[in-house]
Amino acid sequence: MNPATPPPPPSSDAALRDRAVAAAVAQGLVSAADPVAGLLDVTGIRRSAAELRAAFAEFTAPGTPVLHAFAVKAASLVPVLRLLAREGLGCEVASPGELALARAAGVPPARTVLDSPAKTPAELREALALGIAVNADSFGELDRLDALTASAPTSSPLGLRVNPQLGGGSIDAMSTATDTSKFGVALRDEDARERVVQAFLDRPWLTRLHAHVGSQGMPLELMADGVRVLYELAEEINEKAARAQVGTLDIGGGLPVNFASDAVSPAYRDYTRLLHRTVPGLFDGRYGLVTEFGRSLLAKHGLVLARVEYTKSAGGRRVAVTHAGAQIATRTVFAPEAWPVRVAAYDAQGRPKTGDAVAQDVAGPCCFAGDLVARARPLPPLEPGDHVALLDTGAYYFSTHFAYNSLPRPGVHGYAPGPDGGVRWATVRAAQRVAELVAESGGAYGDALTQL
Structure with missing residues (x-):
């Protein structure tokens, strides 16, 4: 183009x-x-935040808890995060640095979600101590959470990210639901779905499911299909658990942005209307919702x-x-x-x-x-x-x-x-400033290598 x-x-x-x-x-x-x-x-940022809230409020049942957690990587600037928090948004963080920025912006732990495929024990301990929601990215991470929650009870909502393996969009690097994506548990791999269901049955504290199929270059229909797969998995888990164990669905973000003109297309309402048509049960009030939009807001x-x-x-x-x-x-x-x-x-x-x-x-x-x-x-x-x-x-x-x-x-x-x-x-x-750049580049250690 x-x-x-x-x-x-x-x-x-x-x-x-x-x-x-x-x-x-x-x-x-x-x-x-x-x-x-x-x-x-x-002014434009505030308008986008309002449009996002309104689009979901139009379709969700009254009283449905909805958290719009801004993807901090899209604008890792404390004043931006605080502005969005004032507009009713939380933060989705994927590193200790992003979590520190969200906390510096005054975003409360209850409105913060931690996602990352490489969380260290220290990161997990901090999140669990603060009560931050955590989406595990693998069975290995679930094993780590088993040990951490056994030694220190937590108020953190805990979930698992799954990969619906529906395919990619026009930008490979932005497509996170391909067969070999590094993110989440690949649902279509052999025995994977059964292992996911059993993981929930074995862990009553596991109450959330998360999926994010991609961002720029992704067709809205593919994004909605990923949410449908997530919803159907939650229904299966709750049926086999004989209770509403999964109570929150984190449907990710990734709304594409039109870079060809000033027009905002697609709009949030375009997406929520499609979701309502594709997955009507998503909005009936039985599930709390979390979104993780980033690029489309700013x-x-x-x-x-x-x-x-x-x-x-x-x-x-x-x-x-x-x-x-x-x-x-x-x-x-x-x-x-x-x-x-x-x-x-x-x-x-x-x-x-x-x-x-x-x-x-x-x-x-x-x-x-x-x-x-x-x-x-x-x-x-x-x-x-x-x-x-x-x-x-x-x-x-x-x-x-x-x-x-x-x-x-x-x-x-x-x-x-x-x-x-x-x-x-x-x-x-x-x-x-240049002096700050020099300091960042080891200026205080100028003689370090010459002394070896």
């Missing part, structure tokens, strides 16, 4: 985005000293803004060398067909750039030839001092920095409409 960037649509989000870019340039958030930054639309509400440092021509094609490359847009650079981004052009004052579109490469600062975020992209001719915005980058692009060439992590700033058409700002993360 190589989507052309259309003129900004006449939407309030796009208009606010343009105002935010101009204000970021005017206030020096992006400048010669700090030539790249991330910008987050706080992607549309963030952009990377970078200065154009140089322009040149190579092979008859214009090249704009910017400060946004593989260190921020890692997936886009290394897998551009799977992760294309829209690029918007702005002038030196941060105003939308005009002029007849010309095919241009938009390059980053990294020292390898493939560091391109767009190839032959039709854009108004860019000049040194102009700016480019990588759109739809509110998820992952700020939290998965690639430290190639020891480029520092950029600052991240949140914005919202201000009085008289202005823009209000809040610092989400300060830009990393």
Whole structure:
């Protein structure tokens, strides 16, 4: 895919985005000293959270407990997690670091879910001591939980992740329900389903089931089918246990994002309506629900803004060398067909750039030839001092920095409409300074190897 960037649509989000870019340039958030930054639309994030809650509330029976646990890996920034917590969301964490971020954001243990295929005994002990929900990823982890719960009773809700083995989507790396996926217990393997049922019958404290079939590139129908398999397994376990042992279904997240335009498609209501049609029993109140959406909550509400440092021509094609490359847009650079981004052009004052579109490469600062975020992209001719915005980058692009060439992590700033058409700002993360980068890279141990 190589989507052309259309003129900004006449939407309030796009208009606010343009105002935010101009204000970021005017206030020096992006400048010669700090030539790249991330910008987050706080109003848009709040709207997405509200739309998620409303979509499930429309179909669930009154009184059904529903926890929307934001996938922290999508935006591992404490202010973002706290904002989402204020909007009624919890956190899904997959490492000790992510758990620490959720706790720093004030997310209570009762609204936190721990997922990971490689939990250590120390991680499990911490989660069990705090009362955090844990989804075991394997029979081996269940054995570990047997020992830990026997020695120290816990209030943690405990579950098991299963892999429905339904197949993948268009991006292999995002497909977690393939026959050989590393995640969960593969249900279609020989004797696996029987072992799962028996594992629950042998462990009365095992009360949850979890499945997540994939994210970007996954058809909604395949996602819904995975939830159906999970529901049917819960029904089987409860029937054989002769009681409602499984009381909560964690259906994962992974709603795909449209990266081709400003349109939000699919919407949460599209997905919940499909779920209701595919698995009606999911919403009848007999099961509590947990979701783990990440990218779909934030992607549309963030952009990377970078200065154009140089322009040149190579092979008859214009090249704009910017400060946004593989260190921020890692997936886009290394897998551009799977992760294309829209690029918007702005002038030196941060105003939308005009002029007849010309095919241009938009390059980053990294020292390898493939560091391109767009190839032959039709854009108004860019000049040194102009700016480019990588759109739809509110998820992952700020939290998965690639430290190639020891480029520092950029600052991240949140914005919202201000009085008289202005823009209000809040610092989400300060830009990393070179001294901090040196310290992170062993600066305090400079003589360590020479002394051996």
